[in-house]
Amino acid sequence: MSTEKKTLTILNETIAPGESKEVNFDVANLHTSTPVNIPVIIERSKKEGPIVLFTAGIHGDEVNGVEIVRQLVAKGINKPKRGTIICMPVINIFGFINLSREFPDGRDLNRVFPGSPKGSLASRVAFKLIHEIIPHVDYIMDFHTGGSGRFNAPQVRIIKDDIELKQLAKIFGAPFVLYSKNLNKSFRNTCQKLNKPLLLFEGGKSFHIDDVVTNSGVNGAKRILKHFGMLNSNFKTSKPKKDCVFIKEGRWVRAKYSGMFKPFISLNAFVEKGDLLGNITDPYGKLNYFVKSPNSGYIINVNEAPIVYQGDALFHISTVLNDKN
Structure with missing residues (x-):
């Protein structure tokens, strides 16, 4: 330094x-x-x-x-x-x-x-x-x-x-x-x-x-x-509530259909393969597609848009963690 x-x-x-x-x-x-x-x-x-x-x-x-x-x-x-x-x-x-x-x-x-x-x-x-x-x-x-x-x-x-x-x-x-x-x-x-x-x-x-x-x-x-020894003594720090999770790889879960989107799962959550993540519907009550997790992992990004198109990114989920931190 x-x-x-x-x-x-x-x-x-x-x-x-x-x-x-x-x-x-x-x-x-x-x-x-x-x-x-x-x-x-x-x-x-x-x-x-x-x-x-x-x-x-x-x-x-x-x-x-x-x-x-x-x-x-x-x-x-x-x-x-x-x-x-x-x-x-x-x-x-x-x-x-x-x-x-x-x-x-x-x-x-x-x-x-x-x-x-x-x-x-x-x-x-x-x-x-x-x-x-x-x-x-x-x-x-x-x-x-x-x-x-x-x-x-x-x-x-x-x-x-x-x-x-x-x-x-x-x-x-x-x-x-x-x-x-x-x-x-x-x-x-x-x-x-x-x-x-x-x-x-x-x-x-x-x-x-x-x-x-x-x-x-x-x-x-x-x-x-x-x-770095730079923080003024007027300020205090606290340890994070949980240890950092190191993610080596992740994948995007994308919309299979266009429609109205509602996520079920919250950000930061850990999900198992097959868990329900959200659903896509149409305005006419004919479509109700449930989005499922393709693998176990942490949800690190959620699409909050109410309307999505086919191929839009819905969730970013971790696939490989780094266990040697």
């Missing part, structure tokens, strides 16, 4: 030890020429220590991740006992303003990293993040949510065979840890190539704020900060 220098210069702003500063991560104005400010909130202790970055809002519709980082700031959890904490609650401010997952040009920010200074708007934001912020940090926690209508159980996603990330995921203490490959041109993949450890948190669904998901994210962040 590296420790910070006496002075820290980010986005042409110098932040001294013990100083708090909000700097502007600006890339482009709105089409009305209105300036768009993306605040970067920096809190430094007088004591040396690691530099931790909290990010959210890479997708503009994932407001629960924004709420988690907002609470870290509002409650003062981001004021470190040692080291530096950097918070970027809304990276894709353009999508957040437009209530959209993507940028105004239709591009997904999480598919254009490491970006280009002369590329699309999304690509320019990615480039600036990677070149202006990431070189200064030691650890990153990136907060996301599930897609439209599909509610994710609070979970941390890491790649296999990374001992450090595995340890940090255990400390974070989300109910589930999923082993998943880094997607090409994603923020997580780019940070890995730069040897910047990143924990990706998923929980909830788009355009929705859930207290359980929020608490899981905030409590996990506090545990990580305590592990």
Whole structure:
């Protein structure tokens, strides 16, 4: 772990030890020429220590991740006992303003990293993040949510065979840890190539704020900060009620028919093969199809949409657990 220098210069702003500063991560104005400010909130202790970055809002519709980082700031959890904490609650401010997952040009920010200074708007934001912020940090926690209508159980996603990330995921203490490959041109993949450890948190669904998901994210962040000796003594942490379940593989249960959908099973539940998960009906009372579990496992995602089409993902269920945690 590296420790910070006496002075820290980010986005042409110098932040001294013990100083708090909000700097502007600006890339482009709105089409009305209105300036768009993306605040970067920096809190430094007088004591040396690691530099931790909290990010959210890479997708503009994932407001629960924004709420988690907002609470870290509002409650003062981001004021470190040692080291530096950097918070970027809304990276894709353009999508957040437009209530959209993507940028105004239709591009997904999480598919254009490491970006280009002369590329699309999304690509320019990615480039600036990677070149202006990431070189200064030691650890990153990136907060996301599930897609439209599909509610994710609070979970941390890491790649296999990374001992450090595995340890940090255990400390974070989300109910589930999923082993998943880094997607090409994603923020997580780019940070890995730069040897910047990143924990990706998923929980909830788009355009929705859930207290359980929020608490899981905030409590996990506090545990990580305590592990680094950075959590202010004003805050306490508690152990998770249950140990993390590490999931090596999972599968989606998809709709066999189009119709009106109602899940029977709750998120986080463990089901046996053949258990009833939900049913699909039609508006005319002719169809009543019962969705059954194809295998035993944990339910880590539930589709909460009342209307589904044939092939839509209904449930994400674990198939292979990692018993050697």
